[in-house]
Amino acid sequence: MTTALWLLLYGGALAWLAPPVLRRMTSQGISPQLGVAAWLATVAATLLAWLAALLMVIGATTDSVLKGNVVTLCLELFGFSEHTPIAGRVGSIALIGVATLTAGLVALRIGRCLSRLRARSHDHARAARIIGKPTAHPDVVVVEADRPAAYCVVGRPNAIIVTSAAIESLDQTQLKAVLAHENAHIAGRHHHILMVLRALAATLPRIPLFATARHSVADLLEMCADDTAARRVGTRPLLAGLSALAGHPAVPDGLAAAGTAVVARAERLVTPTRWYVQWAHRICLTSVITGMLTTPALIQVLCHH
Structure with a gap:
């Protein structure tokens, strides 16, 4: 149970605390792909820590019900030397029920x-093919x-929609x-990434990580697509x-070329970051990702030391 408590605190x-730090590290788009990886690793580490803690709580309380033991919490890591009972048989059953119901x-x-979100995107793609x-x-x-725009939506098949005004403008x-x-x-598969983040933000809107990740990752994915287009066609035509x-305005269901942070993205393309700054940034982000993903294992080792 001590490990579960620490995992809950780690996820919290x-x-x-992670969103402002990650936003500061990734907002300039020095390494947008690693920036996306850092945000996704943080989201995954948070969810996995909470899920592991939940499974540990359910496992410990189930064991207490079957064997008639009392679930205790070791508080040594908090400066206390005694084991504190936290639930008897009735309390254990109630704890299992609440945890399972909440997770479900x-x-x-x-x-x-x-x-x-998926159905709306597919409907959008299908409608665009019908009228386009x-x-x-x-x-x-x-x-x-009448307005120039270009965006893509996922469907069966996917669709890239370009307005007639955009054809005339470009x-x-x-x-x-x-x-x-x-x-x-x-x-x-940027749409799928954003769908998951949007679903998390809509379901758990009071958790800062999910709300911030949705917008930050969207900007970084635009930068990733900018880099790909610049390599294939050139920076000037893209700009x-x-x-x-x-x-x-951006399209709710799609990812538009000029949908978000266009000025910042243009400045980034015009003034590329020096190679040694890019490598330093990559090493820093890689270290952060590695640290976040390995911390739960370290917690497990410390709690059973």
Whole structure:
């Protein structure tokens, strides 16, 4: 039970204290892919720590019910030398019920939210294919609209939607860069990542980590797609394409080339970070990720030392 308590505290520390630190480390997009990995590792470490603690509590209380033992909590790590009983037989049964019910309700709400987001995205892709005009580019459809925009949504199959106004605003090279950006989102399965984060944020809105990760990761994924498009087509066409599409609201179900933080992304593309700063940043983020993922094992060792 002591390990479970420490895992709960560790998950809580990540959920409430990690967001400002990670935001400071990743907001400039020096290493956007590692930045995404750091946010996802933090979310995963938090959820796994809480899940492991929950399973330990259920296991210990179930054992107490079956064997007639009293569940105790060792407080040595908190400066106390005695074992404190925390539940008898009735209390253990109640604890199992509350823990299982809470976990089940949270998992159910997350699953329902994911299902709604996925269905809405698929409906959007299907509707775009119905009303849009097919093009020579795979999965790209043109929709009549007065505002220039380009975005992608996942479906069966996926769809990249480009408005007629965007076709008129962009030259061939700029359009190619914008399409490369959207294809990078689809190839990287960025929508699926954001769906999970949106479901967590919607289900547990009072936990800062999930609310912050949703927006921070969205910005970083745009930077990842920018890097891919710049490598394939070039920085100048991408910048021109982003400039032509900037200033219009993002689509809720899709990832738009000019949807978020366009000015910051443009500045990042114009002034690339020096190589030694990139490597230092990568080493720092890698150390943070490794530390977060190995801390639960360290807690386990310390609690049984």
